[in-house]
Amino acid sequence: MTAIDRSRGGAGPRVLLALGVGLLVWLAWGLAVVRPARAPRPAPPAGELRGAWHVHTTRSDGLGTLDEVLKAARAAGLQFVVVTDHNVLAPEDAGWHDGVLVIEASEASTRFGHVVAVGLPRVLTLEERGGEPLEAIAALGGESVLAHPFHARRPWSGWERGPWRGLEVVSNDTSWGEITVGRGWGRVLPGLLVLPFDAARTVVGLVPETHREEAVLDAAQRPDLPRARRQDGSPAPPRVLLCSADAHGYPSYQAAFEAFSMHVPVRASGEAAADARAVLAALLDGRASCVFDGVAPASNLRLAQTPGGRLRLTGDGAFEGAEAILWRGGAVVGSARGEAGGFGFDCGGGCGPGIYRAVATRAGRPWLFTNPVVIE
Numbered sequence: 001m002t003a004i005d006r007s008r009g010g011a012g013p014r015v016l017l018a019l020g021v022g023l024l025v026w027l028a029w030g031l032a033v034v035r036p037a038r039a040p041r042p043a044p045p046a047g048e049l050r051g052a053w054h055v056h057t058t059r060s061d062g063l064g065t066l067d068e069v070l071k072a073a074r075a076a077g078l079q080f081v082v083v084t085d086h087n088v089l090a091p092e093d094a095g096w097h098d099g100v101l102v103i104e105a106s107e108a109s110t111r112f113g114h115v116v117a118v119g120l121p122r123v124l125t126l127e128e129r130g131g132e133p134l135e136a137i138a139a140l141g142g143e144s145v146l147a148h149p150f151h152a153r154r155p156w157s158g159w160e161r162g163p164w165r166g167l168e169v170v171s172n173d174t175s176w177g178e179i180t181v182g183r184g185w186g187r188v189l190p191g192l193l194v195l196p197f198d199a200a201r202t203v204v205g206l207v208p209e210t211h212r213e214e215a216v217l218d219a220a221q222r223p224d225l226p227r228a229r230r231q232d233g234s235p236a237p238p239r240v241l242l243c244s245a246d247a248h249g250y251p252s253y254q255a256a257f258e259a260f261s262m263h264v265p266v267r268a269s270g271e272a273a274a275d276a277r278a279v280l281a282a283l284l285d286g287r288a289s290c291v292f293d294g295v296a297p298a299s300n301l302r303l304a305q306t307p308g309g310r311l312r313l314t315g316d317g318a319f320e321g322a323e324a325i326l327w328r329g330g331a332v333v334g335s336a337r338g339e340a341g342g343f344g345f346d347c348g349g350g351c352g353p354g355i356y357r358a359v360a361t362r363a364g365r366p367w368l369f370t371n372p373v374v375i376e
Contacts (some may be wrong), residue, residue: 009203030197038198039296041077041258045316048299049268049279050261050291051080054107054116054147054168054244055253060085063249066093066102070085073100076257077293080279084116089123095272103276107147108133112158114147118280120143134162143284150212152177165284166240169369172256173246175206180197184208199255200294204365214359217241218330221355221372238355238372242283243290254346259294263301264265290369294323295362303370309350313358313370314342322367324360326351351375 046051056062057069062085064072073081080101083093086109094104105118110133117124120142126177128136137144144164147170149156156167168174178184184206191202221238247256263283282288289301298317306312311334313324319338326334326345333356334345342361345351353376362367 010336026193026376030194034194034197034201039200039294040296041293043077044079045264045299047265047267049077049079049101049264049266050293051082051101051264051279052245052247052257053242053262053283054084054155054171055081055084055247056085056107056249057083059088059090061106061248064253068249068347069247069253070097070100070102073257074098075254076259076261078261082118082283087123087129089120094276095277096270101268101272101275103279108137110158110162113149113151113154113156115156115164116145116147117142118145118284119143132162134158134164134248138163145240145284147171147176148177148244148246149216150174152181152183160335164239166242167213167217168244168246169210169217170207170248170260170290170366171242171244172206172245172259173248174202175203177206178208179206195251198294199251200258202251203255203259203296204292207366210366212329213241215330218327219358220331237286237375240284240286240288240371241290241357241369242288243292243369258289260292263291263299264288264290265300286349286371286373288371292367295365296365298368301368301370303356303373305351305375306344309344309352311347311351311358311375312342313345313360313368319343319360322360324358324368326356326358328354328356 055069057066080103082103082105084105084107086107087103089106091104096100098222105116106123107114107116108129108180109126110129115133117137120140124133124136146156146164146167149167151174187206191205195202240363243260247253264279265287266278266282291298298315299317303313322338324336324343325332334347336343336345355372355374357372358370
């Protein structure tokens, strides 16, 4: 055998050895560094429920049955799931199922994009979905939440076509849509590396920037616009934001449920219909908060004015080391570093009347989104 032949014969074992060493290093790093650093998942305090907004099952394009979804929700520590199969309503599935409340809604596939409708007595007809779906939902007594409005393949295009109560500021389907059109690949490899050890961290890492969604939400309630009114003439609450699991079963339901959830100030009574109404009311009137539980736990979040004219985001959690920004009418009016009990904002000398919301990050990752609140 020549020297060249011997060199070629030895390359294969060396490559295999290098791959084996790399695999062992990766496993050691994952088990010794990533896995122990997973966010703890304490049970919610009394008077608060955690849940997943926007979940699909095998009734439409989800990979899992309702039982499989519920198993994942329990494992993730959730107390409710809002099931939103496409153009389907299954009221027989609603109710408490061994500690998890199933709330039925429907994601309508319309000519303008996708919209989640809650409170409907039936699904929209094909004609209604091809006509003015937001008007049709309102006529049926329902409320509309715009699903993944800036999806790379299915963006919402009917902004002025009817009433809508809120929008999904974060959506896992938006994350996957970015990847399918060739964007966001820089987030994929780090996600794959940690996936076996902390799947929730993978899902969090795939979430793109939310500036467009937040800008639309703020523009819809600028201070120069008249406040929307309820039927009785009283001011309607500001439009709401929701973080959407849009869970289809990949990478897994549990990963999606562990990454982030909606927290609502609701104390369960055990009476399914009443509890479902209470959860939906909290989601749609602005009392709910979005928490990236896969980053760090938090609960009992509340953005309110203090006697000194400041605003303070309070709650239960380890806020030290985190950062928060306060928004009013699409402009940043304050920032704060976390301290014991939350974040304090002075708005440059006092937070006057307006519609405010706060966004907090930890180590550069999204962590907390409050819904807009009105300060008179």
